[in-house]
Amino acid sequence: MLRRAGPSLCHFLLERNSGAGRSSCSREAKMSRPVQARRLEGIDKNIWVEFVKLAATYSKVNLGQGFPDFPAPDFLTEALSRALGGGNHMLHQYTRAFGHPPLVKVLAQFFEKLLGRDLDPMTNVMVTVGAYQALFCCFQALVDEGDEVIIIEPFFDCYEPMVKMAGGTPVFVPLRPNPPKDGKLMSSADWQLDAAELASKFSERTKAIVLNSPNNPLGKVFSRGELGLIAELCVKHDVLCISDEVYEWLVYDGKQHIRIASLEGMWERTVIIGSAGKTFSATGWKVGWVVGPDRLLKHLRTVHQNSVYHCATIAQEAVAQGFQRELMLYGKPESYFVQLPKELQQKRDWLVQSLDGVGMKPIIPEGTYFLVADISQFKSDVPDVPDSDEPYDYRFTKWMVKNKGLAAIPLSAFYSEAHKNNYTNFIRFCFAKEEATLKAANDILQKWKQEKTSS
Ligand code: PMP
Numbered sequence: 239m240l241r242r243a244g245p246s247l248c249h250f251l252l253e254r255n256s257g258a259g260r261s262s263c264s265r266e267a268k269m270s271r272p273v274q275a276r277r278l279e280g281i282d283k284n285i286w287v288e289f290v291k292l293a294a295t296y297s298k299v300n301l302g303q304g305f306p307d308f309p310a311p312d313f314l315t316e317a318l319s320r321a322l323g324g325g326n327h328m329l330h331q332y333t334r335a336f337g338h339p340p341l342v343k344v345l346a347q348f349f350e351k352l353l354g355r356d357l358d359p360m361t362n363v364m365v366t367v368g369a370y371q372a373l374f375c376c377f378q379a380l381v382d383e384g385d386e387v388i389i390i391e392p393f394f395d396c397y398e399p400m401v402k403m404a405g406g407t408p409v410f411v412p413l414r415p416n417p418p419k420d421g422k423l424m425s426s427a428d429w430q431l432d433a434a435e436l437a438s439k440f441s442e443r444t445k446a447i448v449l450n451s452p453n454n455p456l457g458k459v460f461s462r463g464e465l466g467l468i469a470e471l472c473v474k475h476d477v478l479c480i481s482d483e484v485y486e487w488l489v490y491d492g493k494q495h496i497r498i499a500s501l502e503g504m505w506e507r508t509v510i511i512g513s514a515g516k517t518f519s520a521t522g523w524k525v526g527w528v529v530g531p532d533r534l535l536k537h538l539r540t541v542h543q544n545s546v547y548h549c550a551t552i553a554q555e556a557v558a559q560g561f562q563r564e565l566m567l568y569g570k571p572e573s574y575f576v577q578l579p580k581e582l583q584q585k586r587d588w589l590v591q592s593l594d595g596v597g598m599k600p601i602i603p604e605g606t607y608f609l610v611a612d613i614s615q616f617k618s619d620v621p622d623v624p625d626s627d628e629p630y631d632y633r634f635t636k637w638m639v640k641n642k643g644l645a646a647i648p649l650s651a652f653y654s655e656a657h658k659n660n661y662t663n664f665i666r667f668c669f670a671k672e673e674a675t676l677k678a679a680n681d682i683l684q685k686w687k688q689e690k691t692s693s
Pocket of ligand 1: 369521
């Protein structure tokens with residue numbers, strides 16, 4: 239039975255607090271206390287919100303945000319259809335919280351091969367909502383108030399706010415460009431860590447280093463020597479390594495992706511992060527994983543079980559089938575992990591040619607599906623905005639999408655506040671695109687070049 243109550247509690251409290259009894263229970267009632275948790279201070283800005291909107295509004299060709307515009311492989315989408323419409327209705331229900339058993343099993347088998355060590359699918363592998371959640375679990379589980387976390391610049395932009403949200407302090411160390419002397423195009427391999435500078439960042443306060451190889455945005459694939467240097471410092475200072483390897487299969491020109499966890503002394507202190515989004519060209523599925531020792535993963539499981547708890551069963555089932563196929567075809571020419579980098583290398587080369595042809599000097603990436611280009615020769619194209627403190631690469635990227643219809647991302651967005659002003663002459667393109675998209679980008683660039691030469 240519905241009883242007609244007296245004045246509501248809300249009404250009562252407002253009247254009492256107003257003293258005069260004038261207040262009504264209105265929606266405009268304000269809270270006097272700050273609503274925002276302190277841990278969010280200073281991390282509310284996000285490049286993607288602004289640039290994704292700009293691209294959606296103005297771009298004819300979007301080479302900004304990193305996702306393929308070509309379809310995911312048939313074997314993967316067919317696996318999803320089978321999971322969806324097949325007889326197993328339990329695939330529509332919860333599965334194991336730390337990873338659907340078929341997926342953790344096949345990931346363990348796969349990584350046993352890659353790392354040359356036995357893995358327990360239940361304790362050495364955990365499935366996450368994309369690599370993003372894997373990163374979030376790592377920082378929440380392993381970083382404490384006052385801990386320092388070393389981040390190599392340029393870096394995937396969420397590392398910094400995630401470290402800060404965990405109460406840690408990011409410490410940045412840049413890859414320094416060494417342009418080749420022979421006038422050749424620069425390669426991502428020409429961006430290197432200064433060994434002494436890197437060593438100077440390690441201290442008693444250092445809890446972890448974030449390594450991202452192949453690196454977004456540069457496409458750098460760290461060499462064995464560079465990884466050896468990082469590993470040596472980690473072991474010497476008893477530091478953990480959060481190894482973001484989401485682009486592990488996207489490596490070109492016969493280069494090899496080396497897993498830092500396979501170096502001496504590193505397995506026990508490394509968490510490897512992967513993504514089905516990048517691995518199978520299905521970024522919208524948001525299936526990721528971590529592989530590592532139980533002594534680290536057990537803490538990640540605590541964060542996972544108290545945050546998302548569980549990832550979509552059906553997507554995990556389809557990704558598991560994708561990996562089963564790849565396990566069978568491992569190293570063979572039909573393997574997607576062999577075919578995809580081949581196709582992407584060609585796309586990379588097309589974009590390199592297009593950009594080089596118009597004087598937007600590309601830095602040839604050894605891996606990933608990103609390419610950074612030097613825009614220093616285009617300063618006269620972009621109108622000066624007096625008194626603007628917006629960096630040149632931001633102004634250029636906004637101007638380019640509005641006036642030429644081509645979307646990219648400014649490189650300085652991948653740097654800390656302290657260092658971003660040193661890297662404002664570059665922008666990042668994504669080349670995981672259909673041939674037609676890359677051709678359309680080339681047309682825009684060629685037309686632009688003609689306009690420049692005729693003016
Ligand atoms: N790490 C890096 C380096 C990335 O580039 C991305 C996606 N752009 C992620 C992690 C997140 O991957 P996911 O989409 O699987 O969450």
